[in-house]
Amino acid sequence: MRRDVFQAIADPTRRAILSLLALQAMTPNALADHFDSSRQAISKHIKILTECQLITHEQTGREIHYHFNSKKLKEVDKWLQQFREMWDTRFTQLDNLLKNTKNKRS
């Protein structure tokens, strides 16, 4: 199954994981300690986040640290920003149209 960023950030646990990693890099165990869910469940979330490139990992000796990849999340923001600009422009045009309609009536 193909993973996508929108799906990845839709889950509250995955958003919480991202919030924690945004503050500091963490090991899988340290991460799991923050949640009531099983380690297995957390590790599944980590796998999804990794597949979507929202987090990366770094191996130091025997320890793995997960890092938050803010660049990937910005891609989503960028898309939304473009979407907003399109609608803002469209709505300003509609405002003008409605204003002209009103003027014609009065």
Place this chain on the structure above:
Amino acid sequence: MLTKETIYSKDASNKKIMVERVFDAPVETVWQAWTQSDLLDQWWAPKPWKANTKSMDFRNGGTWLYYMEGPDGTRHYCKVDYTSIVPNKSFSGFDGFCDESGKTLTDMPGMDWKIVFNGEGETTKVEVEITFASEADLNKIVEMGFKEGFAAAHSNLDELLAKK
């Protein structure tokens, strides 16, 4: 003129985006602007794109067929298949790209629309709910045309505002 705030929210799990905006006109007037092709042609396309209606059949099962024309003459044919209409209240439809005759291009992104109108005297609140089939569809829409329009759209908007 005060610029009205547009509220955006997203429901990523369902690939939904909601847009909410208040307009300075009674609900009947705003409804007409969203449902009559001669009015839609005047505002629907974000500048510098221009919307041109080929045919409009605003009823359940009917279709609005139009094209968006870019400043370089590029044309994208689009259509809305109306699936539900409650006059002055709401309408839903499928919005997609098509060929000149209105045949849906299946390899192109499509989205479902639901638009709700709430009249409050001399103002109307409009809620738009857009559901995309996939993230790939989202990305494709950005890649196509809209992107190139944005920079130009800004200067157009500035021009428009300067005239006021």
